[in-house]
Amino acid sequence: MSLPITMGWRQPMASHTPAYNPVPARQTLVMSAQPLPQQQAAPSPDAKPKKAAWPPAVRAYVQRAFEPDNAIEGVSSAEMETKLKQTIQYFAELNFLDQLDWANYPLPQTIVQNERKAAAAAAVAAAASVVGNGYGYANTAQANHVLTSNGSANYISSFSSPKSSKKRKSSDMEALNPDDGTPPPWRKTNNTAFDTRETHSSGKQEKRQKKNEAAGGNSKFNQADLEKRKQRFQTAKSGSRSTPPWASSRNDSDSEPPLPAGPVVGTNMTLEKSYFRLTAPPKPETVRPQHVLEKTLELLKKKWREEKNYNYTCNQFKSLRQDLTVQHIKNAFTVSVYEIHARIALEKGDLGEYNQCQTQLRALYAQKLGGHPGEFTAYRILYFVYTCNKTDMNDLLAELTPADKIRPEVKHALDVRSALALGNYHRFFRLYLSAPHMGGYLMDLFIKRERLHALANISKAYISVMLRFLTDELGFDSDGETQEFLATCGAQDLVEEKVTEKGTQVRVILRGTAAASIFEHHRAAAFKTVDIKGQI
Structure with a gap:
């Protein structure tokens, strides 16, 4: 039987099988028959949260922080409250709220202001070094003058802000890559040499790989060594708790509380403690407060008179000085510690420790904290005579006042310098036999x-x-x-x-x-x- 033909097209067959399997659509969501867990009863809206019982000193500290007279211009109340919470939380977790001298502890707005000053000083120093090194200035002071005269804030931001540097880079690239379709100069050159270097480099890598495979695992670059190296780095990374400077700042609940921007207040009551170089921020439980350090100094003076054990005494004095430094203690007691250690070091001829103490004493004397500045000024003059340091000697002579020059020990040291400058050895040896205090130990050098x-x-x-x-x-x-x-x-x-x-x-x-x-x-x-x- 012939099929009818209509308009030159073949008519479809009566039965046609689709190319897919039909799936009925789900109309309802079947819920599981498992019972829902019981929710805890919500707390009553009338119930009040329990308040923490802060010591009276902490309450007084908070009240002083919110007093209008203590407000600092430029420090907002939100910043002050944030720093206040951090400080109280830090000492609360250490259970140190009752021991801290809250009456003398810096207010949170003062801490914020000090942090800003420190950050600004660091930024100025960094920018000054960039200016001095990159633009041919003679020294850092000259670079700082340029920063001050030309607007330091805008100039520093141009170096430190990543957005400005990125914008400058993109504008430069747009200038070098115009949109007129013309390729830049380096695109016009022949890249055959570069392609040859790439091919040669890949060929060398293939040869090295074949050589390692032929060595049968004896190569220093074999897989076992690489796995060991990888494990070491993973262990070091997992064991380290320090955050790299490029990592993003996070406020995790299990992380340690931030350290307040203030000195460490020691809680250690041990009189004798060995010196260890700090490799991490000090902990209060490893630092001795001043009243304990005063007893330690008396003990060390007594042991030095009786035993004369310099190794032990020097180690203890360095530990004592370290505890003073981390607590920012600078007073008459600090001056006496450095003076006594310097005298003991002179007696034993330890110039390294003597110079460290003398450097700190020079800064402490500038703050008018007491001590014996005339005695140690004479020691500085004699030390410059020993080292033949004419530059520092001239600077020191320029700093001396008429009142300093009439002090007996300073006058003796100046006479020693004068006798040697004139070649008068007779007078020099008479002065050597009559040296006051411990000047004779320096002249022995x-x-x-x-x-x-x-x-x-x-x-x-x-x-x-x-x-x-x-x-x-x-x-x-x-x-x-x-x-x-x-x-x-x-x-x-x-x-x-x-x-x-x-x-x-x-x-x-x-x-x-x-x-x-x-x-x-x-x-x-x-x-x-x-x-x-x-x-x-």
């Missing part, structure tokens, strides 16, 4: 050098001298000590004993150029000695 200098001059002026003359002139205690000193210089052959009617006389023959050359050689070697310890 360069007395041998000056004795060689004096012997070199004496050998040029005298034919022979009595041994007793050298003993008295060079500040020796006995003739035997003088002979021993000459023997260390290789001049023992110059000593001659002669028997006369008055008895045995010991002379030192200095005739000729032999004696002068001996002493000149040792004098030049002594002046070449360089002090490598900490300078003031």
Whole structure:
């Protein structure tokens, strides 16, 4: 039977099978038959939350923080309240609310202001270094002057703000990549050499990989070593609790509370504690307060008089100084600690510790905290004589006032400098024998050098001298000590004993150029000695 033809198209067949499987649509959502968990009863709206019982000192501290007289311009109330909550929360978690001296603790608005000043100073210093290094200024002070005169805030923001640098970079790229369809100059060059380098580099990597596979695991780049290295880094990363500077700041509930911007208040009551270099922020339980440190100082003074154990004493003094530093304690007691440690270090010839104490004392004396500034100014002058530091000596002489120059110890140190500058060795050794306080210990550092200098001059002026003359002139205690000193210089052959009617006389023959050359050689070697310890 033939099919009808209509308009040249074939009519569809009566039965047609679809190309998909029909699925009935779900009309209702079938819920599980499991019972819902019982919800806890909501608290009554009339129920009031329990208030924390703060000590009276904390309440007074909060009241002072909200007083209008204590408000600081530029610090908003929201910032003050946030810092107040952080401070109280920190000491509450340490159970230290009752022990802290809240009457003298800085107010939260003061802490916020100090944080801003510190951040601004750091930003100015960073910008000044960039200006000084990048724009050819002679020093940081000149760069700071440029910052101040040209608007430091805008200038610093142009260096520190990532948005401005990104915007400047994008504008530069738009200038270098115009939209007219013209390729930039580096696009016009032939890139065949670069493609060749890439191909050559990939070829070298393939050769290295084949070589490692042929080594059979003996290569230093094998998989086992790489796995060990990966595990070490993962362990270090998981064990470290420090946040990298590039990580985003988060306020996790399980993280440690932020440290307040104030000094640490110690709670340790131990009198003796070994010194350890800090590698993390100090904890209150490892720091001793001032009243404990005062007892420690008395104990150390007593032990030093009885035992003279310098290693132990120096270690304890360094620990004591560290506790003072982390608590920001700067008063008359701090000055006495550094003075006593400096004297003990001088007695044992430890110039490194002496210089550290002297540096801190110079800053403490500038704050008029008491102590003995005249004594340690004289020590500074004698130390500059020892190191032949003429630049620092001139700066120190310019700082001295007429009242400083009439102090006995300072006048003695200035006389020592003057005697050496004039070559008056006779006066120098008289001053050496009459040095006040502990100036003699500093002069002991360069007395041998000056004795060689004096012997070199004496050998040029005298034919022979009595041994007793050298003993008295060079500040020796006995003739035997003088002979021993000459023997260390290789001049023992110059000593001659002669028997006369008055008895045995010991002379030192200095005739000729032999004696002068001996002493000149040792004098030049002594002046070449360089002090490598900490300078003031």
